[in-house]
Amino acid sequence: MTEDLRLDAMAEEYLSEIERAAAALPVNRRAELLADVRSHIVVAQAEAASSSPAGIEDPAVMSQILSKLGDPEAIVAAALADLPSEIPPNSTARTASRVLVKTAVILLLIGGLLLIGWFVLYVLFRSGHAG
Structure with a gap:
């Protein structure tokens, strides 16, 4: 019976x-929200119709139903x-992974420069002692 009721313009x-x-x-x-609200309105209309069949035609009844909602x-x-x-999902893990990769690359570059620097110092000191 509740499906038979039509919603008015209000x-x-x-x-x-x-x-x-x-x-x-x-x-x-x-x-889902619209369906839930529509369902509440239809149920309230059915309750109003059961107390007074002319009640669902009264704009004041619909106004009261909507104000209760x-x-x-x-x-x-x-x-x-x-x-x-x-x-x-995994956005935190991806961000942490990117930070770790960048940190590793920077540390490798610094380590490589230190290794080259030590090698140059070794060669300079060795040639200085040999001469």
Whole structure:
């Protein structure tokens, strides 16, 4: 029976506000949020219809249903707060790996220069003592 109820223009506008505010949500989470809110509206309409069949036609009833759901911005903010932090997998490991590679290259270059320097000093001192 709840599927038979149609949403009026006020409810559709409310859902449109949620959809606009939810632009930052991932597509699947935004669709899920809209479906949940739509379901709440339909259930509330069914409850209103069971108490008074003319009640679902009354704009005041729809206004009351929507005000109970809350501000669209607040609903979206709660949905955003529920999202897990978006740290790509292995990004920390990749960053650490890059730092280690750069450090190793720098140390090898410094070590190579030290080795060449020691060799030059050895040759200079050896030729100085031989002469």
